Amino acid sequence: MTSIGSTGSHGAAQSGFATLLYKELLRFWKVSFQTIAAPVLTALLYLLIFSHVLESRVTVFNGQVRYTAFLVPGLVMMAVLQNSFANASSSLIQSKITGNLIFVLLPPLSPLVMYGAYVLGAMVRGLVVGLGVFAVTLGFVPALIDLAHPLWAAAFALLGSAILATLGLIAGIWADKFDELAAFQNFLIMPLTFLSGVFYSIHTLPPFWQVLSHFNPFFYMIDGFRYGFFGLSDVPPGRSLALVAAAALVLALAALTMLARGWKLRH
């Protein structure tokens, strides 16, 4: 038997990770019209309609920020979150249903490598779409280019995309059928996103809904991200960051445990 240019165990893990990440990126890049251009257009439509209808009627942050400007970070973050979730979950469920997940299960890829590659691939998609939405909306609110705290915005974008990518991975592992995945998306991810303050400041809500919003983890991602733009937020950004980071950690551990046990993947 001849041996070919194989690397050591450490190099093999690196190569395995790099390859799976490359595969995940190539997967959405090959259909980028659907995976990048379409969500950017959707966010743009939201901006056009909501800003047109609500600009003169809604006051946010005591009038310190125009509604259209307020809306942009919400839409950017929503695009980041939804596309991170969509990428990881659809990649997993498609591979499971078509059976080609076997190509990933047969090689010596560790749970950490699988987790890292799927999540990072999904984060890249989410962040690319988010940047696309931001770039397009700058045409409407050019002043937004001067972020008050860019590092805060980046931290929330990264953690938010990691959380939704991990949720997508978990949903993809859990679901056996497309409609189960759609249920996860429509009955959990969508309501949590829409009720997180993408389109409004929670201070405009009745007290009951304000309290309830504090139990929505997505609220802290959006609020913290918006702080990065305006230096204004509904709750202190440090608290949001701690909660979001904790959620990212807990979900990562849950996903890693599932992968290590082979739950729903190795029967």
Place this chain on the structure above:
Amino acid sequence: MADAVEVVGIARRFGSVQALAGIDLTVAQGEFFGLLGPNGAGKTTLISILAGLTRADRGIARILGHDVVSDYRQARRALGVVPQELVFDPFFSVRETLRIQSGYFGLRHNDAWIDELLHHLDLTSKADANMRALSGGMKRRVLVGQALVHKPPVIVLDEPTAGVDVELRQSLWGFIRKLNRDGHTIILTTHYLEEAEALCGRIAMMKAGRIVALDTTRNLLSRFVGLTVRLSAARLPDAWKGRLARREGAVHYLGLETYGELEGLLSALRAENIAIDELTLAGTDLEQVFLRIMAGSATTDEAQAPAAVPEA
């Protein structure tokens, strides 16, 4: 030298179905080994356990001495599996598919071997075609290529020739034989028993989660009388009357161990001036052996069944 595959007491139950009921099996390095059995016998479950796709309820499985659970990295690196189902990733071309599979095994610069694989699998002209554009037989060959990208010392082929036409089947087997000559251990499941008979040095027959026969192909074939002679003649030579297995009027059925015995029968017929009206010979093939073993193990207590023979 570690065995290519070592399986000890492997059992697996799916709900109420005992897919594997305690399998012991050893395949030495360099063997061309056949795993035969009807659908539902447990062949694919056994292969899935070796590949780490399924977990055993109990028992141990090792590939080249590496436990498939505790030392899964080494075990999987040593194993190449051609799955039974025709699966593919529709996003990629043939070459991308093979490159990606190489990368999963830690091989970054594998194009020379990928080109060789494409050549042997007659896919060179399709290297840049999308997987979706390939015929079923071509997709099957890409699966073979994917299993071989990391040059695994142990190769498992689960029904690899289903849907592949005769000509390509021959060239595929030529390639697999070459790999076997080069030292790779081959484990094959197939429904084409003539393929198993022609290729495999040793065969395990499975039924209902158990191994009901395990022997060299030659021994399995000779386990039942090697040849059956169907002779139409007025009578048998005196010396051969004791060999009569069955008689239907003037048609005598005789069991022969070897072709050599045929000469003796013909001489005896000549010596006693018995005219041969008709004579036909039927050899034992693996299909007959398979059917008899499967039938035998269904009705007889396993310990007494002709099939339940310990490993040779």
